[in-house]
Amino acid sequence: MNAPFQARAAEPLLLPRPYLLFLGDTRNPEFAKTAFGLRDWAGELCIGEYGVEGCEVTTGLPNMAPREAYGAGARSVVIGVANQGGVINADWVPALVEALEAGLDLVSGLHARLADVPALTDAARRHGRRLIDIRTPPPGIPVATGRKRSGMRLLTVGTDCALGKKYTALSLWRAFAARGIEVDFRASGQTGIMIAGSGIPMDAVVADFEAGAAEILSPDADPAHWDVIEGQGSLFHPAYSPVSLGLLHGSQPDVFVVCHSPLRSHVVGLEDYPLPSVEEVIDLTLRLGRRVNPAIRCGGVALNTSEMAEADAHAHIAAEAGRLGLPVADPIRGGAAFDALVDACLGPA
């Protein structure tokens, strides 16, 4: 409950763009998910890829050496791969030093910190470049004030972790933009931060400042502007609920969308914990969210039906919409159901 002295206003992390994607020595596309996510969701930020000997994975982007990429406008190398353990492979270091020498900053979301590799810190210092570990929150995050901010906000929430809160937020962001609405995607996790080029790793923020971090993640904006905020965890998760509540209280959303995976019965990894129902999540989110925004409402439900056959998925989506009396869609499948969800989130014109 004790705020350290605030020397200056804190801001979310801001990544230098565009990116050159680093693929290391990866042979298995499963380990290059970050690179594929960046290609799919932030393709305009990615100007090329490179790897080291042994790399057998490609995103389909042009292969470029760091110096060439810098000449083409790149301003950072993003490590787009993860090995088991999330360590910085010794084989990668010369290629990463080459990037620093070429004028590029380094961006990593691995468990291992770039700053713990002496060859990288030496090269960064020599060339005046930055090593950006996305798991490290920005300094000086303030305690939340609870002050109502201007502009509109949407937060994705969930019945559990890892069932589509990021992709739902990205899909809504794209759909809002396609309708000509002024909108920002506000990233709260590592992959999201790389996609957005900025954000705060909410799970790594000290608890006393969690809601404050959510406040600076979506600052005051024009009254008609929307922030679509990537949610984390679940209010019903016995470990990650503090992250979810800090995001809810600090985001003070006008609208939330509940993300759910129909085939999941229990919290991932915790067989003693059945998933809450979508209705329970709606009810609790309304109740807690009203503390900071009395106008909060549920825009609808996003289902992750990636493991269902198409016909089954559409039937299930329609049945859930009928049962809940709310728009229900799988944002990745899109279609009329998703258009209706977007309509409901935006509300009456």
Add this chain to the structure above:
Amino acid sequence: MNAPFQARAAEPLLLPRPYLLFLGDTRNPEFAKTAFGLRDWAGELCIGEYGVEGCEVTTGLPNMAPREAYGAGARSVVIGVANQGGVINADWVPALVEALEAGLDLVSGLHARLADVPALTDAARRHGRRLIDIRTPPPGIPVATGRKRSGMRLLTVGTDCALGKKYTALSLWRAFAARGIEVDFRASGQTGIMIAGSGIPMDAVVADFEAGAAEILSPDADPAHWDVIEGQGSLFHPAYSPVSLGLLHGSQPDVFVVCHSPLRSHVVGLEDYPLPSVEEVIDLTLRLGRRVNPAIRCGGVALNTSEMAEADAHAHIAAEAGRLGLPVADPIRGGAAFDALVDACLGPA
């Protein structure tokens, strides 16, 4: 949502005892609250006090030089004072170095870190002593598992910060012990940690590990053993709610006591936020707490009536007990009302 690799089991901070209290150059007793709290609540852990030139405050404990205190059994010096800003006054350093030389560890809850004072780190290294900053959580805190632990647990919760959650927990701990019950006070804030000699500064833990920290704060115990856990913040506080929810989910309490200050109408420092009612706190705590312990119940209400005249306080306590249909007491005033609260917390024998 990403747990770093766990090298070893984490444990709460453990302070070397007994203490010698350091009073610095303090002239105003208001700035020596920590020392007075230690004298009042952990008198058996305090064998003396010392200060530097200009000190005009005393706890009434014997004045002792560090070497003398070490000879009498002391194993650490606790900085029992805070100045404006919570800094380590340059005038204090020689006296603190003297303590390290005498074989005592240093314990501080100030904003400034002991380890940032070169003269102290040098002396600590030279003499093999430890500098313990209570604001720094222990390393290696795990992600919560949600697994139900053995033993009984009581958590104090509140309508706001700073209205008696620590003193209520301490009072219940003493009362349980006086009835011959096996009981531990589990401290979650700095002053509480000094009083208990161990604990975790829950407000300084990274959000992803908040509930995990609460789990290791009250480990498995004998079925009849009680942990009385110091609460923090409030589920209704727009900044500190993540700390409160992490404590609730990780503590999985069997019983909670709601702490409230009858004369307070709004959250301290946030005039846009009216305090929730005691009934709202009971209802929300039950609802969120059932996720981890379906047997959770409210033991009663602790009112901080320190600013009311005695007759007014007793009348108000009786009226609230009638209105709520629950035991209500001011733990500091004690009496039959407090005995009834203790009875209700312990439940039928």
